[in-house]
Amino acid sequence: MEDSGFSGVVRLSNVSDFIAPNLDCIIPLETKKVEKEVKDEVKINARMKKKEKLPEKPAVKITLADCLACNGCITSAETVLIEEQSFGKLWQGVSSSKLSVITISPQTITSLAVKLETTPQDMAIRISQFFKKRRVHHVIDSSFARHFAHRMLLEELHSTPATSRPLLSSACPGFVCYAEKSHGELLIPRISKIRSPQAITGALIKHFLAKKLALSPCEIFHAAVMPCFDKKLEASRDQFKVDGTQVQETDCVVSSAELLEEMTKEEQEEVIEGSEDVEEENWLNALGRGHIIGEEGGASGGYADRIVSDFIAENGGTSKTETLNKNLFYTTVTSPSGDVTLRVAKVYGFRNIQNLVRKMKTKKEKTDYVEVMACPGGCANGGGQVRYDTIGEREEKLKLVEENYNHLSKNSHVLEGDWEKVKNEWDSIDENWRRFLYTDYKTVETNVTQALKW
Incomplete structure (x- = not known):
């Protein structure tokens, strides 16, 4: 389960999510600007007959947080996405945590169901078993958090x-x-x-569930499987860190295509007809029974x-x-x-x-x-x-994904029952819990011009 390097399913043509980015990252340019200033200082010092050695500059390392704070492009560079958010990091987090939770997007389930020619319900069971066999404690559907947003x-x-x-x-x-x-x-x-369903789920796990189980947020690992590469960027936002810490509410995000590649690599090709026994049905384990809630x-x-x-x-x-x-x-x-x-x-x-x-x-x-x-x-x-x-195959499969999604159960009363239960329990733990359902955004100041002046 070790990360073997760059995933074959991540390509620059997909990373942009159709908002074409500037593929040349400007952060290395900013580093060159600093290096030029250092060289100029060396020349000045030489003329002044100063022989002090300036410290060497470390190689630039770009993180997803850098990408969020930078106005050089809309989304991130391929290598940054892979290095910081990958199955290698996911398996490492699962193995080193006291409690691990994986959130699965319904769009991911329907996409894989179409590819593997099965039903979304069987695909949900199959995905749940894939992770639980690897010692993940809970595999859940993001529909429950979406219900919070809808309310x-x-x-x-x-x-x-x-x-x-x-x-x-x-x-x-x-x-x-x-x-x-x-x-x-x-x-x-x-x-x-x-907040988005991914971010609300992160709050449910790192705040509500952590307090309910008397665990520190850093003892819980939460990963998500999403239909969008930019969800990796979202998970890296400072707004979604546990208060006063560097712990992210969602530690890692992988895409639907990356999950398919990992499952294929592990030879999970057989159709699973049943599911392992689970506790009473609720938002933490309904997915293991193949229960996925859609919406109009x-x-x-x-x-x-x-x-x-x-x-x-x-x-x-x-x-x-x-x-x-x-x-x-x-x-x-x-x-x-x-x-x-x-x-x-x-x-x-x-x-x-x-x-x-x-x-x-x-x-x-x-x-x-x-x-x-x-x-x-x-x-x-x-x-x-x-x-x-x-193009023809893409359009045909997209239509099937949409049809599968639209045919998902609309049993909102199930979500409503879980919502009432969790809301009341969360309120008894923290009367200010509603603050975790909201966030804020701010303008990112342009820095391209300044970076290119070197």
Whole structure:
């Protein structure tokens, strides 16, 4: 299980999640600038007949935290993603922790199910057993954390003044990086403060579960399998560290394609019909039984549809959706009296995001809430999903992934029951627990120009 080097499934064409990055990292340029200043100082010292030796500069090492703080490109370099977030790190974390938890995205499950020609339910069992055979304690579905996010959507929209709308979803880390580095002043004040399901799961594990089990957060290892490479960047954010420590709430993220490669390498080709015995069914072990909870509104989380359904439940009215193209949808809610009371949109893919930004700049965008995803096709087509060779095959498989996702169980009452139980228990442990469900973002100042002046 040792990391054998660079994964064959990670390629620069996928890393960008369709937001084309500047592939030349500028941080080494900043180092060259410093080196030039050192050489200039040496020349000056020589002229002054000073023979002191200056300390040698260590080789530059770039981390994901550097990438988040740098405005040189939208996402990260391939080698940084692999070195810091890989199965090598995952297995090391599992073996060295007292408690290990792996979060699996439903989009990952459906992507692998299509590739291996099985059902999402059997794929969930197979993934769960793959990790549990390697001494992972819990393998869970991120749907439970998504339910936390959904519960807070309409409340956040109500608290957002009309002048700060549209409220933009924040579950896509590729879009968040783009907003921070390209249009911070315009977009950052409008981005939702609700954490993504991955980040909420990290809080549940490193704060709620740690206190419940009387463990230190550093004794727990939490990894996630996601359809998006930029989730590796998200996990590295300072906002998602345990208070006062350097412990990340999500220690490691690997992609759907990386999981497939690892499972194939371990020769897990047989179909598993049953599952090992597990404790009573709840959010920590339902996945081991093949129970995956989907939601209305498609494979990108259903944020826009949840806003609409909750708004109608509260205020009445009817909704109508207009499809402008396969990556752009507008929904209006009309009151019984005929007035338009809510406008929401789904905007997928960088081209549509750019058009959204232009309309916001000219104040022509009249929506109240926008579900934004950087990848065309949304999360089902994330850059970390299983890839195929031809365009035709990719489109065919994407359609199957979306169909599988849409056919997942919509038993939200199961999530609601677990949500009530965990919420009440968390409240008894920490009355300020709600702070772990929110985050904040800030503009990343441009440093490209300064770096290129060397």
